[in-house]
Amino acid sequence: xxxxxxxxxxxxxxxxxxxxxxxxxxxxxxxxxxxxxxxxxxxxxxxxxxxxxxxxxxxxxxxxxxxxxxxxxxxxxxxxxxxxxxxxxxxxxxxxxxxxxxxxxxxxxxxxxxxxxxxxxxxxxxxxxxxxxxxxxxxxxxxxxxxxxxxxxxxxxxxxxxxxxxxxxxxxxxxxxxxxxxxxxxxxxxxxxxxxxxxxxxxxxxxxxxxxxxxxxxxxxxxxxxxxxxxxxxxxxxxx
Amino acid sequence: xxxxxxxxxxxxxxxxxxxxxxxxxxxxxxxxxxxxxxxxxxxxxxxxxxxxxxxxxxxxxxxxxxxxxxxxxxxxxxxxxxxxxxxxxxxxxxxxxx
Numbered sequence: 335x336x337x338x339x340x341x342x343x344x345x346x347x348x349x350x351x352x353x354x355x356x357x358x359x360x361x362x363x364x365x366x367x368x369x370x371x372x373x374x375x376x377x378x379x380x381x382x383x384x385x386x387x388x389x390x391x392x393x394x395x396x397x398x399x400x401x402x403x404x405x406x407x408x409x410x411x412x413x414x415x416x417x418x419x420x421x422x423x424x425x426x427x428x429x430x431x432x433x434x435x436x437x438x439x440x441x442x443x444x445x446x447x448x449x450x451x452x453x454x455x456x457x458x459x460x461x462x463x464x465x466x467x468x469x470x471x472x473x474x475x476x477x478x479x480x481x482x483x484x485x486x487x488x489x490x491x492x493x494x495x496x497x498x499x500x501x502x503x504x505x506x507x508x509x510x511x512x513x514x515x516x517x518x519x520x521x522x523x524x525x526x527x528x529x530x531x532x533x534x535x536x537x538x539x540x541x542x543x544x545x546x547x548x549x550x551x552x553x554x555x556x557x558x559x560x561x562x563x564x565x566x567x568x569x570x571x572x573x574x
Numbered sequence: 575x576x577x578x579x580x581x582x583x584x585x586x587x588x589x590x591x592x593x594x595x596x597x598x599x600x601x602x603x604x605x606x607x608x609x610x611x612x613x614x615x616x617x618x619x620x621x622x623x624x625x626x627x628x629x630x631x632x633x634x635x636x637x638x639x640x641x642x643x644x645x646x647x648x649x650x651x652x653x654x655x656x657x658x659x660x661x662x663x664x665x666x667x668x669x670x671x672x
């Protein structure tokens with residue numbers, strides 16, 4: 335293979351400049367270990383953007399729902415004007431969407447998908463937009479039929495969080511991702527429990543149980559990813 | 575040890591094969607991205623890739639993105655099978671029943 339940037343830098347090996355680095359086998363146990371560590375390292379590197387996206391959504395939900403809670407939640411001491419809270423929430427969600435798209439695209443650089451996985455990705459991606467718009471239109475339909483604003487403030491956040499949870503579970507099924515499955519189930523629970531806290535405290539619950547859980551998940555996955563990356567590198571070198 | 579495929583049974587080539595095996599069949603990865611993921615030098619990576627290519631374990635596709643040449647790599651069907659066989663032989667040698 336003539337790579338365009340082929341240079342004989344293989345002599346970086348300290349053992350023997352004539353043998354390419356890494357040509358020596360190890361004992362079977364160490365080779366099996368190397369194999370498993372390497373595969374885990376690839377998976378976490380390919381998925382490293384997920385941690386950042388999760389953290390972004392965690393902050394957006396935590397701060398966004400706290401803003402909504404502050405409309406009436408901290409009375410009589412403090413009341414945030416509704417337009418500020420609503421705009422703040424909207425802007426935070428928009429920023430999170432943009433960051434997710436940018437990181438998702440950047441992470442897929444250098445990987446050419448098979449037609450089958452392109453199809454899966456496109457269908458899954460559009461399921462997000464279709465279902466979120468559908469929930470919004472459905473809510474508008476309920477409003478037209480006399481749903482009072484107090485009920486709407488319960489319906490909309492819970493509906494969107496519920497759908498997010500379901501879509502997480504679906505992604506867990508498609509890509510065999512246990513963390514996505516677990517957080518999906520958690521979000522479904524959070525979405526249906528929230529209404530029982532009643533307005534405005536359901537916003538506080540969504541902020542802490544939804545946003546807080548995302549932030550905890552992001553920190554956990556970052557710690558795990560760092561550990562795997564380190565052990566893959568040192569594993570490859572120590573055995574050399 | 576006679577059972578272990580000598581093409582894969584070298585640290586660097588095992589790492590390359592294991593990394594490529596995480597892709598779905600039909601998926602391929604560019605040379606620079608693979609190099610980044612494996613943290614290997616370009617020279618070392620291409621030395622080992624040519625051995626894997628010579629054994630028909632790796633398919634090398636050269637295309638262009640605009641004017642820049644890009645090399646994409648993926649396991650061939652026999653490469654994937656060889657990797658699975660290799661993993662099984664390792665486990666058998668270690669007394670793990672597969």
